[in-house]
Amino acid sequence: MQFKPIQRQHSHHFDQGNPLAQKKILIATLLTGAMMIFEIIGGWIFNSMALLADGWHMSSHMLALGLAYMAYRAARHYAQDTRFSFGTWKIEILAGYSSAILLMVVALLMTFQSVERLFHPVQIHYNEAIPIAILGLVINLVCAWLLHDDVDHHHHHSHESDHHEHDLNQKAAFLHVVADAVTSVLAIVALFAGKYFGWDFLDAVLGIVGAILVGKWSLGLIKETGKTLLDAEMDHPIVNDVREAIASLNVSVNITDLHVWKVARGKFSVILVLESRDRALTADQVRHALSVHEELVHITVEINQTASFSFVPRETRRML
Structure with a gap:
């Protein structure tokens, strides 16, 4: 890995x-x-x-x-x-x-x-x-x-x-x-x-x-x-945009953890933890799906595979 x-x-x-x-x-x-x-x-x-x-x-x-x-x-x-x-x-x-x-x-x-x-x-x-x-x-x-x-x-x-x-x-x-x-x-x-x-x-x-x-x-x-x-931004429309972007991936994936908070005027940081059966899903794909939203300036993605094998690969990426 x-x-x-x-x-x-x-x-x-x-x-x-x-x-x-x-x-x-x-x-x-x-x-x-x-x-x-x-x-x-x-x-x-x-x-x-x-x-x-x-x-x-x-x-x-x-x-x-x-x-x-x-x-x-x-x-x-x-x-x-x-x-x-x-x-x-x-x-x-x-x-x-x-x-x-x-x-x-x-x-x-x-x-x-x-x-x-x-x-x-x-x-x-x-x-x-x-x-x-x-x-x-x-x-x-x-x-x-x-x-x-x-x-x-x-x-x-x-x-x-x-x-x-x-x-x-x-x-x-x-x-x-x-x-x-x-x-x-x-x-x-x-x-x-x-x-x-x-x-x-x-x-x-x-x-x-x-x-x-x-x-x-x-x-x-x-x-x-x-x-x-107080980082109380989870009711902001950008949160739904993130969920929709993940849904648009057309793979078997669940969002297990999502944090969105504002880091500048109109700019947001995101921590996203996903659970997927699809071993081919990468953080790059997720990052690309989210890249249409220019407001997201810091994106951290973690993917947990839910297949039967014991090794759980993780990818943590940050995009500026």
Whole structure:
């Protein structure tokens, strides 16, 4: 029996960060940081809960954007590090997950502060607070425009489900900016309503509405990134594709073990153990059947023969 030696390869360049996204996130971080300082000072001086909440909200986004930027830097820095057997893409997913948790904390703080202000209202200086809120929204929209471009048009693959394969690190950064824009809009609405209709309570009420929206987005992102970090991909369409490819071999074969997990954006690794009565079946044939799916970048195949002889030949191959 001849074995092909398994060589550990570490030149996994299929997804080593996105330099353009990295640059855009850095610009967004700096813009957000400047606006955050302006809003917190303005909200504090002019007593606007909505403006102050928006400012503190922005501080968390500046941290999240900074985190996204550092994740790209780290993924590129460790790209050649042999300790990462499937590359460094999950550094970005980990950053997205951390960012989502930060967003949830912000939502809870916004709720708490707004409820408190609802029961203990203060005099709001509308004329000064309104221009700051509008400027905040403009900065948010600029950042959202910067980050949205790539979320929609990043990397197209052949598989039909690939339109779901966003850059989750950038998506996290983008959601932070969008959440910020929404709270800015709510702050502006509250300030105008307070100034022209005397609806002071709206400042706190819309703070709560904003918090609920932000919490909902963060929960969605926690689920999305958490699924990837925990390798919970067995419900992905690619798993059925693997089963169908094995069935297409037209030989007597059973899948006794199958593991599929994501190793890059739209790229998967597979461990496949087969049981077959056909002694002619080789790992090469199996690998060839699976090669039509470009998403499969690491394939390990083991074939166990079920004939009456005692020697069980095994072939373990890896394809990059």
